[in-house]
Amino acid sequence: MNTTDHTVKSYDNELTHLDNAIARMGGLSEALLGRASEALVKRDTTLAGNVIHDDLKIDELEMEINTEVTRILALRQPMADDLRMVISALKTSSDLERIGDLSKNIAKRTITLSSAAPIGAVHTIARMASLVQSMVHNVLDAYLERDERKALDIRAQDEVVDQLHTSLFRELLTYMMEDPRNITPCTHLLFIAKNVERAGDHATNIAENVHFLVTGVHPEDDRPKDDETSFTGLEEE
Numbered sequence: 001m002n003t004t005d006h007t008v009k010s011y012d013n014e015l016t017h018l019d020n021a022i023a024r025m026g027g028l029s030e031a032l033l034g035r036a037s038e039a040l041v042k043r044d045t046t047l048a049g050n051v052i053h054d055d056l057k058i059d060e061l062e063m064e065i066n067t068e069v070t071r072i073l074a075l076r077q078p079m080a081d082d083l084r085m086v087i088s089a090l091k092t093s094s095d096l097e098r099i100g101d102l103s104k105n106i107a108k109r110t111i112t113l114s115s116a117a118p119i120g121a122v123h124t125i126a127r128m129a130s131l132v133q134s135m136v137h138n139v140l141d142a143y144l145e146r147d148e149r150k151a152l153d154i155r156a157q158d159e160v161v162d163q164l165h166t167s168l169f170r171e172l173l174t175y176m177m178e179d180p181r182n183i184t185p186c187t188h189l190l191f192i193a194k195n196v197e198r199a200g201d202h203a204t205n206i207a208e209n210v211h212f213l214v215t216g217v218h219p220e221d222d223r224p225k226d227d228e229t230s231f232t233g234l235e236e237e
Contacts, residue, residue: 014068018069021064022140026092026096034130036129040106043110066090066091090160092209098199106192128165128168143210152207162194169224
């Protein structure tokens with residue numbers, strides 16, 4: 001193998017390593033959201049605590065990807081398809097890190113809610129979280145398969161998440177009007193529902209990243225949205 005062949009093989013390995021890191025990070029983010037939802041339904045504070053702790057693993061992977069992307073940009077100066085791949089990996093890792101943070105936020109509020117009376121709306125939240133978890137799983141498949149059609153199908157599912165969020169918002173307001181004692185726990189659940197809805201938005205961002213990665217352009221049509229709630233500022237940092 002001559003020096004040029006070795007350099008090309010080394011570069012290909014670096015790009016493959018980026019894909020593998022995204023796959024690991026995506027798997028962790030998907031699992032964390034599922035565990036946060038499970039902890040909420042089961043009122044399991046131990047599981048919620050584990051979710052908070054395990055978010056650190058996602059943060060570490062994002063730092064690893066950021067470091068690798070910076071190194072590739074500096075040393076390889078990628079162009080065309082390779083440049084899109086590197087930029088998409090950077091943007092996708094950021095969205096996956098936010099999904100991890102949102103799952104951590106759900107877990108924190110689950111611990112707070114464990115001392116309050118149960119409210120049936122948690123099961124609606126769990127259904128919404130299950131849909132978003134499926135979106136994260138499928139969009140990572142689309143990313144790794146470079147399948148922009150699958151990515152656009154996932155992008156369209158965000159509208160269903162918005163509809164569930166709007167329905168849940170109204171359900172929780174009803175609980176609060178029926179009994180003032182429900183106001184505090186329902187407010188926590190409103191924040192949790194918004195966290196789940198935002199996780200869906202980040203999965204949709206990744207779908208748009210896939211479209212850009214494969215085609216070189218972003219989707220031309222506006223993102224489908226169907227969220228009628230007024231609590232648009234409920235996302236937590």
